[in-house]
Amino acid sequence: MPAIKKKKVTMKDIAEKLNISVNAVSIALNDKVGVSEETRNLVLKTADEMGYFDENPSFIIKNHFKNICLLIEERNFRDTHFYTKVILGIENEARKNNFDILVNFMNKDDFQIPKSVESRKVSGILVVGTIKDEHLKMLLDYGIPIVQVDHSSFLINTDAVLTQNIPGSYMATKYLIDKGHTQIGFFGEIDFSLSFKERWLGFNEAMRTSELNVDPILNVNPGYCVIGSVEKYVLSKNYKEVANIISKMDKLPTAWVCSNDSAAITLYNALNILGLKVPDDISVVGFDDIDICKIVNPPLTTVRVNKELMGVKAVQKLLWRMNNIKEPYDHIRMEVKLIERGSVKDLR
CATH class of the missing domain: 3.40.50.2300 (Response regulator)
Structure with missing residues (x-):
């Protein structure tokens, strides 16, 4: 018995499910002005659930998903002193620009591509902390913009936000x-x-x-x-x-x-x-x-x-990169300042 061919999901199918016009669905999917942010997000969510993007991957490449993948080692994520402040800056700046942060832990000895990256359902990737070159190359193969935070490769070019x-x-x-x-x-x-x-x-x-x-x-x-x-x-x-x-x-x-x-x-x-x-x-x-x-x-x-500002700058650079794919890569160096307290003895 021949296999039953699955019916292709169309904009009309999405419109009927949401009880809105096909034009509204088209505006949302093409990221144009004319529908509310709430409607746009609902259309994207429904289209994803119905399998529309599986058949139309070009829509994903155009950065329709307001998601950013944050990749970090778990030990760094638990660091309440430094990286927590960096992540706070990332979350605040992402929220200000209507992006969600999807946190994924990476294991340097058993690296796995996050599902959100594999399915290209994120618009960008922030790699916080150290990552091996071979793992960074695996991520770059997906063609999704990447900004490294507090690390950069000597061999592979990406944008990076670092410290002086x-x-x-x-x-x-x-x-x-x-x-x-x-x-x-x-x-x-x-x-x-x-x-x-x-x-x-x-x-x-x-x-x-x-x-x-x-x-x-x-x-x-x-x-x-x-x-x-x-x-x-x-x-x-x-x-x-x-x-x-x-x-x-x-x-x-x-x-x-x-x-x-x-x-x-x-x-x-x-x-x-x-x-x-x-x-x-x-x-x-x-x-x-x-x-x-x-x-x-x-x-x-x-x-x-300035740890929080480092996170803010990382998101700003990633959002800029999404719209300027072919521009040269850039490294931002955060300013530092000596803070005198009581742990140094004057021997003069």
């Missing part, structure tokens, strides 16, 4: 030098993220231009730096293990520049275990200016990043 990491870390290191510190180290896993790597580079440059602890290869005295696999201890708040690492160092610096504030606060606790005080024994500078910086003792000197 190198200038910020340079600024923090120079601040310590101006306070009379010459034995300065860097604390943080530099291969954990692009931001950490850039902050390490800013630290190096400040040390090099000040002719301090210059090493012909690393530019700094590696004995003062802890740049290996320590982020797992920072994330798990394993202060004893960090204290153990510090206790094995031949000589301690008078100050540490940290990869971020969480690393700095980890140092606070590890040094306390070793009977050392901030800033009396060792000064500490963080990066990001998360809320807890103000309430730790002593309050943490750090480099402020």
